[in-house]
Amino acid sequence: MAKRDVVVIGGGHNGLTAAAYLARAGKSVVVVEKRDAVGGLAGTYELAPGFRASVGPDLAGLLSAEVIADLELKRHGLEIFPLDPIVSTPEGLTLWRDVANSVEAIRKHSPKDADSYPEFVALVDTLAAFLKPLLTKPAPTPDIQSGADLLELLRLGWGFRRLGKQAMHELLRILPMSLSDFLDEWFENDLVKAALAGPGLEGICLGPRAAGTAALFLYQRLGDNPAIAKNLAASMDAAVRSHGGVVRTGDGVSAILIDEAKLSGRVRGVSLENGETIEATQVLSSVSPRRTFLELLDPVWLGPSFVSEINNIRYRGVTAKLDLALDKLPDGCNGVLHVGPSLDFLERACDAAKYGRASNEPFLRAVVPSLADPSVAPAGKHVMSVLIQYVPVGTSIAAEKVIAALGLTDSVLHQHMWTPSDYEREIGLPDGSLHHGEMALDQLFFMRPVPGWSQYETPVEGLFFGGAGAHPGGGITGVPGRNAAHALVKQRV
Ligand SMILES: Cc1cc2nc3c(=O)[nH]c(=O)nc-3n(C[C@H](O)[C@H](O)[C@H](O)COP(=O)(O)OP(=O)(O)OC[C@H]3O[C@@H](n4cnc5c(N)ncnc54)[C@H](O)[C@@H]3O)c2cc1C
Numbered sequence: 122m123a124k125r126d127v128v129v130i131g132g133g134h135n136g137l138t139a140a141a142y143l144a145r146a147g148k149s150v151v152v153v154e155k156r157d158a159v160g161g162l163a164g165t166y167e168l169a170p171g172f173r174a175s176v177g178p179d180l181a182g183l184l185s186a187e188v189i190a191d192l193e194l195k196r197h198g199l200e201i202f203p204l205d206p207i208v209s210t211p212e213g214l215t216l217w218r219d220v221a222n223s224v225e226a227i228r229k230h231s232p233k234d235a236d237s238y239p240e241f242v243a244l245v246d247t248l249a250a251f252l253k254p255l256l257t258k259p260a261p262t263p264d265i266q267s268g269a270d271l272l273e274l275l276r277l278g279w280g281f282r283r284l285g286k287q288a289m290h291e292l293l294r295i296l297p298m299s300l301s302d303f304l305d306e307w308f309e310n311d312l313v314k315a316a317l318a319g320p321g322l323e324g325i326c327l328g329p330r331a332a333g334t335a336a337l338f339l340y341q342r343l344g345d346n347p348a349i350a351k352n353l354a355a356s357m358d359a360a361v362r363s364h365g366g367v368v369r370t371g372d373g374v375s376a377i378l379i380d381e382a383k384l385s386g387r388v389r390g391v392s393l394e395n396g397e398t399i400e401a402t403q404v405l406s407s408v409s410p411r412r413t414f415l416e417l418l419d420p421v422w423l424g425p426s427f428v429s430e431i432n433n434i435r436y437r438g439v440t441a442k443l444d445l446a447l448d449k450l451p452d453g454c455n456g457v458l459h460v461g462p463s464l465d466f467l468e469r470a471c472d473a474a475k476y477g478r479a480s481n482e483p484f485l486r487a488v489v490p491s492l493a494d495p496s497v498a499p500a501g502k503h504v505m506s507v508l509i510q511y512v513p514v515g516t517s518i519a520a521e522k523v524i525a526a527l528g529l530t531d532s533v534l535h536q537h538m539w540t541p542s543d544y545e546r547e548i549g550l551p552d553g554s555l556h557h558g559e560m561a562l563d564q565l566f567f568m569r570p571v572p573g574w575s576q577y578e579t580p581v582e583g584l585f586f587g588g589a590g591a592h593p594g595g596g597i598t599g600v601p602g603r604n605a606a607h608a609l610v611k612q613r614v
Contacts, residue, residue: 261273454492591605
């Protein structure tokens, strides 16, 4: 293959986003994806004849509006179906997009909590509005190296100041708090607290009583409310191709190649598992930090302190997913169904995982994509996707237990369980971490993937890093891929 400007490693949604931006900027780009299909976790698979399910995520509310617009994803087939209600529970609590509707629903469970809810939402929205630019742009770094770094820090300080005294204090106080302490300050009803807490705990080996979980709750509130995306991977693939980029599937990268003539090393391309070599001036990896730096590169090019920091990244995947083809749906399955009636229940579900065991009574989040997008199931039938926590890597959980907990024993036509170990083997998620590295406070912002390297560059000249392991982290956002592509384009070659 002729020499390329850029090879992108991994065709997940971040790799495709990066490649589309690079191709749009005039670079000749090839994406190399190990699996036969594109999209990584954001791709789909055939659950059973006529039924399609997502490999990983079902909710795409965090997807960057800027990415959608810049890459013209809607023109390339992307469709977004907003969900409403946003949460419902088997105990009869329903939260809606509309705050007034939610207040009335909460009132049936606690009049006091119903009165608190609008003020709580207003505070969370104010804090989220401040945090949002932080999580869409590269992370400001305290290690000021240029006028631009200084300007970013000043902008951050100015934005913070503009929050006003009360919100400023609240933000600094809330970020390191546990979710349970934060919610206890506002609400009295267990069901209300648990329904709000659920999204903040997805993908992390932490219960609601762990310090820093309030920050993760705020992260989840940065996007729009839950929505189902149709054709996400296909539209990104089409965006890459529309700008002349090439997407290759079915070939994994086995090594990142270094031009050793340069003392400090500089990338010169990649080799593939089939023995082929692709020469390129720059390489952008969207696979995990572990795979990129410890498996595809000789650590000699990285230096001992960088390697040791990469080694210290915590992954701790604890999320399994059960996909179900259903003959019929029970009542009350629209929106996002949350099974886990109290903060105590959620904390106990996590307890087992702390000692490496799967939870006996897991927290469940079920979504029925076929209600929004009927094309994923035959007429009258449905696909349900159930996120299950906490199931640590190396353990599993009986599908029957989950099916019984959801009252679906008579409706299941086909099923497929993904454990964290399956995600590790099939997608390359280290320890099954669905965010390519736990989204804990000490592994976010300028500390992601490791302190000092949050600007998408790496110790190897010409190598960039832009998957979920980079700032701002996991979730269907497209932001790490977009920011890494911008950083790459800025580098003089
Ligand atoms: C069960 C589950 C539920 C989730 N739910 C949600 C949700 O509702 N909402 C949300 O926003 N997020 C959710 N997430 C998280 C989200 O899916 C991920 O954070 C995000 O998709 C990561 O995207 P990525 O492109 O960075 O990486 P990935 O999707 O992991 O893509 C990496 C790609 O690299 C490929 N690859 C690996 N090694 C090589 C190699 N050597 N050579 C070439 N290619 C290679 C892989 O095959 C893969 O295609 C969920 C994840 C899971 C697992």
